[in-house]
Amino acid sequence: MALLESSLQRLGARWPKSAIEAIGALGVxxxxxxxxxxxxxxxxxxxxAQRRKVKVFQAVATGLGSVxxxxxxxxxxxxxxxxxVRDAACLEVxxxxxxxxxGRTPSDPVRRDNESQ
Numbered sequence: 001m002a003l004l005e006s007s008l009q010r011l012g013a014r015w016p017k018s019a020i021e022a023i024g025a026l027g028v029x030x031x032x033x034x035x036x037x038x039x040x041x042x043x044x045x046x047x048x049a050q051r052r053k054v055k056v057f058q059a060v061a062t063g064l065g066s067v068x069x070x071x072x073x074x075x076x077x078x079x080x081x082x083x084x085v086r087d088a089a090c091l092e093v094x095x096x097x098x099x100x101x102x103g104r105t106p107s108d109p110v111r112r113d114n115e116s117q
Contacts, residue, residue, distance in 0.1 A: 070096055 046054070070093060077090035084090040099105070 070100075 073089065073093040074097065077084040077087065077093055080087060080090065
């Protein structure tokens with residue numbers, strides 16, 4: 001109801017004579033509001049500071065800012081695709097990645113649940 005009243009106030013503070021006029025007034029007002037919403041979403045040009053941030057994020061995302069050799073090897077194995085399963089270096093990289101993730105040192109014994117039976 002508030003939308004109808006605000007729409008009518010913009011139209012000259014007069015009430016429409018029929019329900020059809022009210023529906024038409026609401027349709028016009030709704031279209032005007034939608035256009036205003038879309039105009040507010042229009043992307044604004046980036047500032048120089050924002051451009052620099054984007055370049056830094058892109059460099060880090062592509063690995064140019066990375067100094068971790070394990071990460072570089074992971075990327076190499078990823079590019080190999082299915083052939084990485086047969087690559088001994090990739091198997092070692094995956095084992096090191098697993099150890100880092102689980103917080104193990106390479107000398108920790110691997111305990112499997114089915115070995116204790």
